[in-house]
Amino acid sequence: MKEVRFGIIGLGSMGTHHARYLINNKIKGARLTAVADINPEKLRWAEESGIQSFTDENAFYCSGLFDAVLIATPHYHHPPIAIKAFEHGLNVLSEKPAGVYTKQVREMNEKAEESKQVFSIMFNQRTNPLYQKLRELIQSGELGQLKRINWTITDWYRSQSYYDSGGWRATWKGEGGGVLINQSPHQLDLLHWITGMEPSRIRAFCYFGKYRNIEVEDEVTAFLEYKDKATCVFTTSIGEAPGTNRLEIAGDRGKAVIEDGKFTFWRLRVPESEFNREYTGGFGEPECWKIDVPVTGKETGHQGITQNFVDNILYGTPLLATGTEGIKSLAASNAMQLSTWIDDWVTLPVNEDLYHQKLTEKIKQSKIGKSVSDKTLSVDGTY
């Protein structure tokens, strides 16, 4: 294959964004050849650009016009669309989250593996050199065994007008959640990707419609416990201005903080556990060096992920964000909602049937009958 031809399904805010950079030849070795949306109005501009458009999903898959599907529909549709694409022998690049509930995503992952097609997911924050560097330090043992993580990621400010811009937004039926499913999947993904750890149980405190007139969670504090007794506090909110994005990881050999685009590492000369074993002086602590970690390279974002996906298909370049890994952050997200609903710990892997049952109840009990316009927002400056 010399070129990857793309078909985009879903032309809302994100789909339109992906279409634009593909049309503008920002991705080497890629070309946008088809788009699909159930709303014909959203297809008009594509037709004017000479791109084949579809309102019928099956006609889209059977067109033979593309090698890869880029999925940018509402979240619930990601898994079934990916499954269909795999069945048609197509490669898949899906927007995050992987889906809304892990049961659905597990099926998608099984299909992906059967199909042997390339499957990637739009975790574009993995292209951020700060997080890549932190991951490298942890994986090379510079921090030693991890003790405690605190990620305060509250810079997802969204006003009521944002929620009113799309009928599917912030509803159980349309999105299956709020800040956890729409904004924070990036950080939930980075959390396991950077640390290499997955929580064994989670106790979370979600607030639903605390700051906005929405039925889903708009503020979350979650406590995660790992097998080796490391812990994590994960806090996210759409209701704060200005928000915070600060990741702190304490380990046996020091502490790392990423904040304001800077990576600081406090490096102990001897591991804390070793100091503790040998020290006899009562008060006192190990010698520590504060280091500004040099971080090079630039965050390539959505285009970086799309380019990596294309390069994998064309040249076998390793995938930065393997599609099947999307289930990990979704499992954390599901566990956080479930923990709040049952007001108790949730042990991982999450009870998929229980989660799905509770989610279905929420959808049934929903009193939301939005009659708002379905605007296409500019996503410049977000991700």
Add this chain to the structure above:
Amino acid sequence: MKEVRFGIIGLGSMGTHHARYLINNKIKGARLTAVADINPEKLRWAEESGIQSFTDENAFYCSGLFDAVLIATPHYHHPPIAIKAFEHGLNVLSEKPAGVYTKQVREMNEKAEESKQVFSIMFNQRTNPLYQKLRELIQSGELGQLKRINWTITDWYRSQSYYDSGGWRATWKGEGGGVLINQSPHQLDLLHWITGMEPSRIRAFCYFGKYRNIEVEDEVTAFLEYKDKATCVFTTSIGEAPGTNRLEIAGDRGKAVIEDGKFTFWRLRVPESEFNREYTGGFGEPECWKIDVPVTGKETGHQGITQNFVDNILYGTPLLATGTEGIKSLAASNAMQLSTWIDDWVTLPVNEDLYHQKLTEKIKQSKIGKSVSDKTLSVDGTY
């Protein structure tokens, strides 16, 4: 009264520290006239300095040698000693914590109020101009209604040798807890003192002997919920090097952070709630100014609290740390342990009898039989 004569009871690390600055005339209008300890060896240096010493508690109270008792015994003894002092018509300055369980402290507070003597508590972090300034900003409304607090106070590093230096340290019987009762009372005190809020319920995750060979908690993460739905994450540990001390408070009119001795305030030009009501643009947030808040004055610490106590007795200067307020931070501390023990929420005010029952069980079940030396550690650089 022209001079406040002090009697110190308890000559361990802290009592010795207080005695030294009193002897060195660091407190205007105060003089150390008597000391008491059950261990005669600890009194020897005082006798050499010409200060009257007592091993008998009653003889100490009845000596008529002092106007105020400074209590620096192990925590359990703070309330009964304060009660005796009040009964002898003496003023009281107690080390923190107020006691180990609120039931005991409530009785002390009742006696204090009956006696009309001056009662202060060694919350010397209240003398820190950074926290005074933050309190002033919040109380004057600069932050608006508070939304979320995160205090990561993990710079209480203590090695095993610290715990091995005193037989009473880090035992249920000797201290009634670990980092919550010994190190963090300062921050638990500042939390309500700065914000003016008390939590309505707490869900906490204490780890007992996770980093040290001790039976009490050495790492705690607690989630506090307030009546108006503000929340707080409070994290403390003795097992991390280097620790963190970062206090972040998000409000409707901006965000305040105290870290590394600096106070930064992100001030919104219009309150977030107002922006949200009026904004129609989807993505977007209120204009925000980053401000380095000027903080003047210096932290006067233990001596500042002792001086303030003396000035209150002599001149009626308002107390900075009223003794009866000690119950608030203790209630939070008790609730955090209890929440872990019952693995559930604890509603405030804490169930005093249940807490006391559980604590008594811990003492009975204790397998600690320490046979270590009772060293007097230097407390320089701690508080």
